Amino acid sequence: MARTPRSRQLGLLTSSVDPVLIDSVAQAGLDFLWLDAENTGLTPVQVGEVVGRLSGSATRTAVRVQNQEPDMLLTYANMGVDEIVVPRVRTLREIQQACAWLSYPPAGRRPRQVTPGTAWGTSYEREPAVSIIVETMDVVRSLEQIAAAQCVTTFWLGPKDLRDDYEQEGGGPGGFDEVLHEVITTLAGLGVEFGWGVPDPSDVASVWRSGATCCALYWDVHLARHLSRSARTVLTADPLPSPVPLPDGGLAGGA
Numbered sequence: 001m002a003r004t005p006r007s008r009q010l011g012l013l014t015s016s017v018d019p020v021l022i023d024s025v026a027q028a029g030l031d032f033l034w035l036d037a038e039n040t041g042l043t044p045v046q047v048g049e050v051v052g053r054l055s056g057s058a059t060r061t062a063v064r065v066q067n068q069e070p071d072m073l074l075t076y077a078n079m080g081v082d083e084i085v086v087p088r089v090r091t092l093r094e095i096q097q098a099c100a101w102l103s104y105p106p107a108g109r110r111p112r113q114v115t116p117g118t119a120w121g122t123s124y125e126r127e128p129a130v131s132i133i134v135e136t137m138d139v140v141r142s143l144e145q146i147a148a149a150q151c152v153t154t155f156w157l158g159p160k161d162l163r164d165d166y167e168q169e170g171g172g173p174g175g176f177d178e179v180l181h182e183v184i185t186t187l188a189g190l191g192v193e194f195g196w197g198v199p200d201p202s203d204v205a206s207v208w209r210s211g212a213t214c215c216a217l218y219w220d221v222h223l224a225r226h227l228s229r230s231a232r233t234v235l236t237a238d239p240l241p242s243p244v245p246l247p248d249g250g251l252a253g254g255a
Contacts, residue, residue, distance in 0.1 A: 008208060011059075013197050013216035015040035017050050021219070026057040034062040034216050037076075038087055048079035048116055055080075062131070068094060070101045076128075077102050078115035083129040083153060090138035092146050099130050099151045129153035134194075135161035137169055140183055147190045154214055155187055157196035184210050199225060 011032035012025050025033050033054065035047055051061050062083035063076050076084055086098050100108040104124055114121035130151060134140065135158030146152055162183075163176050171179070187194040188211035195207060195214030199221040207215040 007213070009193075009195070009214045010204065011062075011214075011216050012219045014219040015042050016220065017042070017046045019053065022050055022053050026054055026059045030059055032060040032062050032083070032216075034064065034085070036064050038064045038066055044075045044079055047076060047081060051080045051116070064133070068098055073098055073101050074110065074113075077110065078113060078117040080115075080117035080126070081128050083131055085131045085133060085154075085156060087133050087158075088135065089132050090136050092142060092149055095130065095132060095146060095151055096149065102130060103127055131156060133158040133161075134183060136165045137162070137171075140179065143183070143186050144190065147187075147192050153193060155192055155194040156214070156216075157183065157194065159196065184212070188212070 009031040011030050011034055013034040013036060014021070015036045017035070022033065033050070035042060035050060037043075037047060047061075047063050054061055060082040061080075062085055063081050064085040064087060065072050065076055066087075068086055068089065073084060073086075084098075084102065086095065089095055089098075100110075102108065102110055104110050104112065104127065108127075110127070112118070112121075112124050117126060118124055119126075131154040132139070132146075132152055133156045134143075139146065140162070143155075147155075157180075159180060162180070166176050166179060167173065184194075193213045195212040195216070197216040197218045198204060198207060199218045201217060201222075204215050204217070
């Protein structure tokens with residue numbers, strides 16, 4: 001399922017399915033829209049509506065699913081998503097099992113169902129790519145083995161959860177930055193697609209400098225920060241000047 005490494009890919013990571021946002025992503029020509037369904041309440045039906053809205057555009061649809069259960073994977077695959085991001089994996093076997101459920105026989109075990117993802121039973125050629133989040137130390141120790149299996153499309157870094165797993169294993173707080181640096185160096189050296197999410201467009205350049213090929217803008221975080229900054233600016237700004245009469249009887253500086 002893994003694809004040949006591409007050029008840099010920039011997209012949006014969000015739990016929002018607002019039609020204006022979805023249309024704006026497509027019109028902006030972003031490479032992908034990554035919908036986060038892991039712990040957000042986002043449903044397969046909502047994801048399917050987004051897939052339909054983006055059909056015909058150049059923007060791919062990815063979804064981070066809630067778990068690795070076959071029924072969960074198949075539900076989103078049947079909605080027609082282009083890529084499924086599997087969370088909390090620890091072994092290559094888990095990844096291979098996910099790939100098997102998302103591939104049709106003879107390579108896999110996916111049933112041939114009449115769904116939007118199969119154009120209502122008229123085409124069984126579309127299979128979603130499989131990506132993972134590097135958020136466990138077990139995966140860190142198996143990066144070369146997983147990459148060699150060529151079943152992962154993109155390795156997404158999850159630094160916060162990876163730090164927690166590192167510390168739960170007894171790692172000292174001062175050593176995590178070195179671990180993260182080694183992960184990035186290893187992935188860059190393997191020539192695979194990898195990247196991570198950032199909260200602000202100004203952070204994207206640092207992702208490219210690391211050698212990463214993919215970057216996702218955390219839209220929900222970015223929007224919350226932007227609104228917060230805007231609100232503080234308004235609250236601390238100088239009061240509006242007193243209204244000034246205009247020749248036509250209107251007011252300048254007032255309503």
